[in-house]
Amino acid sequence: MPGTCKGMQTELTKPQSRRDFIRGILRNVFLAVLACFGGTVILRKVCLKADGADHGKACSGCPDLVRCKSPYSWLARPVSTRRTVWQLDPAKCIQCGRCATNCVLRISAVKCVHRFEMCGYCKLCFGFFQPGADTLTSAAENQMCPTGAIRRKFIEEPYYEYTIDESLCIGCGRCVKTCGAFGNGSLILQVRHDLCVNCNECSIARNCPAGAYRRVPADEPYLFKPASQNT
Amino acid sequence: MRKILVMLFLLVSTLTCFAENRFPKPQFEKGYTLPETTAPGPRSILLESVDVVVLLAALSLATWLVLKKRSRRGVFLLTIFSVIYFGFWKKGCICSIGAIQNVTLWLFDNQYVLPLSAAAYFILPLVFALLFGRVFCAAVCPLGTIQDLMILFPVKVPSCLAQILKLIPYVYLGLGALFAATGTAFVICRLDPFVPIFRLSGKLPILMTGIVLLLIGIFVARPYCRFLCPFSVLLNWMSKLSKWHATITPDECVKCRLCEKSCPFDAIQIPNINQVAEPRISGVHRLIMLLILLPFLAIGGGWAGSRLDVVLARENPTVRLAEAIQQNDQSELKLMVFEKEAFDGSGMKKEDLYVQAHTLRNKFRKGGWFMGGFLGVVFGCSLIGVSIKRTRDSYEPDRGACLSCARCFMSCPKEHQRIKKLNQVNC
Numbered sequence: 001m002p003g004t005c006k007g008m009q010t011e012l013t014k015p016q017s018r019r020d021f022i023r024g025i026l027r028n029v030f031l032a033v034l035a036c037f038g039g040t041v042i043l044r045k046v047c048l049k050a051d052g053a054d055h056g057k058a059c060s061g062c063p064d065l066v067r068c069k070s071p072y073s074w075l076a077r078p079v080s081t082r083r084t085v086w087q088l089d090p091a092k093c094i095q096c097g098r099c100a101t102n103c104v105l106r107i108s109a110v111k112c113v114h115r116f117e118m119c120g121y122c123k124l125c126f127g128f129f130q131p132g133a134d135t136l137t138s139a140a141e142n143q144m145c146p147t148g149a150i151r152r153k154f155i156e157e158p159y160y161e162y163t164i165d166e167s168l169c170i171g172c173g174r175c176v177k178t179c180g181a182f183g184n185g186s187l188i189l190q191v192r193h194d195l196c197v198n199c200n201e202c203s204i205a206r207n208c209p210a211g212a213y214r215r216v217p218a219d220e221p222y223l224f225k226p227a228s229q230n231t
Numbered sequence: 232m233r234k235i236l237v238m239l240f241l242l243v244s245t246l247t248c249f250a251e252n253r254f255p256k257p258q259f260e261k262g263y264t265l266p267e268t269t270a271p272g273p274r275s276i277l278l279e280s281v282d283v284v285v286l287l288a289a290l291s292l293a294t295w296l297v298l299k300k301r302s303r304r305g306v307f308l309l310t311i312f313s314v315i316y317f318g319f320w321k322k323g324c325i326c327s328i329g330a331i332q333n334v335t336l337w338l339f340d341n342q343y344v345l346p347l348s349a350a351a352y353f354i355l356p357l358v359f360a361l362l363f364g365r366v367f368c369a370a371v372c373p374l375g376t377i378q379d380l381m382i383l384f385p386v387k388v389p390s391c392l393a394q395i396l397k398l399i400p401y402v403y404l405g406l407g408a409l410f411a412a413t414g415t416a417f418v419i420c421r422l423d424p425f426v427p428i429f430r431l432s433g434k435l436p437i438l439m440t441g442i443v444l445l446l447i448g449i450f451v452a453r454p455y456c457r458f459l460c461p462f463s464v465l466l467n468w469m470s471k472l473s474k475w476h477a478t479i480t481p482d483e484c485v486k487c488r489l490c491e492k493s494c495p496f497d498a499i500q501i502p503n504i505n506q507v508a509e510p511r512i513s514g515v516h517r518l519i520m521l522l523i524l525l526p527f528l529a530i531g532g533g534w535a536g537s538r539l540d541v542v543l544a545r546e547n548p549t550v551r552l553a554e555a556i557q558q559n560d561q562s563e564l565k566l567m568v569f570e571k572e573a574f575d576g577s578g579m580k581k582e583d584l585y586v587q588a589h590t591l592r593n594k595f596r597k598g599g600w601f602m603g604g605f606l607g608v609v610f611g612c613s614l615i616g617v618s619i620k621r622t623r624d625s626y627e628p629d630r631g632a633c634l635s636c637a638r639c640f641m642s643c644p645k646e647h648q649r650i651k652k653l654n655q656v657n658c
Contacts (some may be wrong), residue, residue, distance in 0.1 A: 027361055027472040034354050034361075041350045083346055085273045094576065096569040106432040116265050120254030159257045163266070184252050193273035197322045197430060200329045200349075201417030210573030211548070215344070222270045 084215035086202040087223050090188040092212035095173035095180070099189060102207045103171075109195035110171035110204065112149070112164050115224060118186035121159035127179035127187045128152055128162055144175050166192065193221050282321065283351045286371065289313060290359045293366040296637070297477050301646065303637040309370040310379055318373035323426040326373065327352045328462040329419055331404070332411035339412040356462075360469035364476040368456060368466060369635040374425045375456045379636065381448040385495030388451060393497065394617060396458040401609045404461035405602040406543075413594050415547040419461055452495035456634065467631040477628065477635045482645040484625030491626070493642040498632040504624045514619070521615050528607035536603020540596040544588075547595075553588035556581060 016024075088099070088110070099110035124136060128150050133142040138152050149168035153161045164187075171189060179187040205213030216223065289309065296305035317326070325333075325346075330353040337345040356367035368375045388396070407419040420426075424441035427433025447454050456463055470476070479490050479499065490499060544550045552574060555566040565571075574584070628639070640646050 023472050024474075027474060030361055030469065030472065031358065034358055038350070038354050041345065041347060083273070083279050083348070084344060092573070092577075094569060094573045096572075098569070104427070104430065104433050113268060115268050117256075117268070118252065120252075121257045122254055155263055156259060156261055159259065161266075182253075184254055192271060194271035196273070197324060198273065199324050199420065200333065201420040203421070203434075206416060206421075206548075209567070209569035210576075218273050221273055224268070224270075 083218035085191070085193055085198050085218045085221050086196065086205060086213055087191050087216045087221060088189060088204075088208070088212045089214065089223050090190075090212075092210045093173070093176070093189055094210045094212075095177035095189070096209055097172045097174070098207050098209070099204050100170045100172040102204045104199060104203045105195065105197065108171040108204070109192055109197070110189055111166045111169045111192045111195075112171065112173070112176055112187050113190045113192075113222075113224075114162060114164050115186045115188065116161075118184050119162065120184050120186070121155065121161060122183065123158045123160055125152070125160065125162055125179070126182040127175035131178070144178060146170070146172060146174065150175060188224070190222055190224075279346075279348050283348055283355075285316065286352065286355055289317075289371045290355060290367060293370040293635075294359065294363045297366055297369060297635045298363060298475055301481065301637065301640050301649075303641060306370045306637045310376040313371050313373055313376045314380065317371070318377060318425070318429040321373075323373060323423070323429040324420075325349055325352055326423075327356050327367070328372075328374065328460060329417065329423065331462060331465075332407060332417045332419055335408045335411040336414060340414055343414075357465060357469050360466045361472060362474050364473045364630065364633060364635045365466050365470045366635050368463070369637070372456075373429065374423070374460070375453060375634070377425055377428070378445065378448045378453040378455060381445050382452045382495050383449045385452045386450050387497055390497070393457075394613065398610065398613060399458050400461050400464045401606060403459060404464045405606055407461050409543065409595070409598045409602045410546060412598060413544075413547065413591060415544075415591075418546075424455065453634070457496060457632070470633070471631045473630060476630050477633065477637070479626050479628060479639045480643045480645045481640075481649045484627075485645065486625065487644060488626075489644065490639045490642040493639040494628075494633075495638065496632060496634060496636075498629045498634070499639065500623055500627050500629050502623045502625055503620065504622055508620075517618050518615065521611065521618060524614075525608065525611040528611040529604045530607070531603075532607025532610070533600040533604035536599035536601075536606070537596045538599070539603075540592050540599050543599065544592045544595040547588075547591050549584070550588045550591050553584050556584065 100108050103109055126144075128138075128144060129136065129142055130144055135142065140148065143150070147168045147170055149165045149170075151163045151165060153163070155161050173189050176187045176189050179185055202213055289312070293306065293309055296302050296309060317323070325348060330349045333343075333345055333349040334353050336343050356371070359366055370376060403419070407417075410416045410418050422437065422440075424437055424444050426441075427438040428441050428445075444455050484502075486502060491501065493499070545554070548570075552567060552570050556571065556574070558564050559566055559571065
């Protein structure tokens with residue numbers, strides 16, 4: 001019986017059968033293919049270093065890589081040790097509310113994030129109040145947020161500070177929609193990476209009607225600046 | 232108050248084109264510090280490399296335990312570690328099974344960046360399978376190990392049924408690769424039945440599938456691994472070529488039949504040297520017939536696969552949107568309202584979308600030829616595999632199907648002898 005765990009000794013002393021010979025050849029071929037694949041991955045990793053020769057871009061940053069007809073263009077396929085994470089582009093987001101329901105986590109990893117530097121600190125906040133609220137108080141019937149996750153705090157007349165209680169936020173984006181439509185758009189939806197489990201296929205991205213989700217480098221995991229449409 | 236609100240709404244709704252700063256930044260009189268916008272980061276990149284190192288270490292340890300130490304107890308402990316680390320700690324992502332799709336997408340899409348960890352999770356188990364057999368399945372794969380812990384009363388699956396069920400992974404692999412190559416979806420990840428258990432949250436149907444599979448797994452050992460897992464196809468091929476595969480006996484087989492019942496996966500091949508052989512000529516005839524049939528199966532499968540293009544392409548969001556818009560135009564329907572809204576907002580022309588959808592359908596037709604052809608060849612080869620009988624004079628593991636779980640070792644009397652000898656030397 002060839003090929004026992006005793007290894008090389010029996011292999012050498014016993015004559016190889018034809019099957020074992022073919023097996024050996026095929027094995028070496030597959031090993032070579034996998035080694036080439038692994039080698040490419042490591043090679044590309046070296047080439048793609050930000051301070052390397054190609055400044056982090058394949059084929060010296062050739063813009064036509066997609067249409068490249070060269071048989072070797074696959075060598076320029078990007079591979080990276082830069083981990084990617086999922087993030088949604090606020091510029092594309094239409095606040096459909098699917099982030100709240102489509103995440104694999106029971107309470108979505110997408111939360112409303114408040115960018116204070118853009119906020120107008122309005123007394124009548126469109127993200128906080130229902131349209132047509134009778135009085136500007138934080139009574140439940142006046143609030144836009146279904147879970148009451150926005151806190152309203154008086155600073156000085158006529159300014160109010162709004163903060164998000166992320167443990168309550170479900171990422172439905174109702175406040176984001178009205179703040180973006182009538183206010184400064186300082187409320188945006190973002191994937192919170194302390195919660196996100198970074199699925200190989202993001203379940204929300206699959207269901208996002210606007211295609212706003214994309215993989216971004218893990219060292220710049222938030223898209224706070226409104227990105228331009230064509231990127 | 233209401234009037235003011237309505238007026239304000241009317242006022243600002245006319246100004247929607249000014250997206251930013253309709254209200255100026257306030258000038259606070261009292262000291263007020265602007266709070267920081269919080270941005271908690273993801274898991275650090277260092278941990279990513281740690282994962283790869285742990286995978287490599289676990290694979291090496293599994294190899295050593297199966298081939299050198301021949302210890303079922305060691306494999307069992309490693310199994311528990313893998314369930315905890317790769318499953319519950321890492322939450323199941325990224326796993327080798329899903330990495331197939333990352334690699335496929337990388338091969339077909341110039342823009343997709345393959346993470347190094349995905350590449351490592353794809354390559355390492357295959358390399359180990361080429362050298363040592365499926366040690367990855369034995370004690371490292373979180374999906375396999377969680378089922379391995381459930382094997383209580385294994386029953387034998389009738390071999391005719393098992394032969395048919397074994398074809399499912401090929402279909403799954405073909406479809407998964409096709410969807411990944413067209414950039415449509417990662418179906419293997421989506422339908423992964425055990426990830427919701429590791430995460431303790433997920434879609435109910437998938438979670439239920441996982442629980443049902445685990446319950447079936449009490450009787451039919453590791454049903455996902457044997458009859459569903461797409462990565463098992465590749466591991467099966469590689470393991471068939473493996474250089475140092477685990478053997479039941481550490482020495483020469485004495486044909487005592489004690490190991491016959493020890494394998495819960497029915498992966499032990501029984502010697503057939505004393506059986507009456509069929510006349511050689513009829514076997515040769517059948518083989519020739521099947522070899523002639525093979526190209527027809529391939530072409531037929533390819534044709535059938537290519538005919539599925541419209542159905543399969545519907546999984547792609549672009550194609551779905553294009554079809555919905557066409558139907559909306561033809562009749563007074565309102566399909567995919569949010570998608571339509573986003574599409575209208577993006578300023579893209581309908582014609583461009585239709586062209587994109589058409590290209591995608593063509594891709595699916597071309598891919599369907601390859602997928603169907605592949606399945607046809609697989610079907611033909613499995614027919615040939617069933618019809619050919621090799622002579623075996625000892626109990627051997629079926630190299631492809633054997634998961635190197637080390638369960639059969641202790642049933643061998645020679646193994647007991649070996650352990651006794653080892654103990655004597657140690658004393």
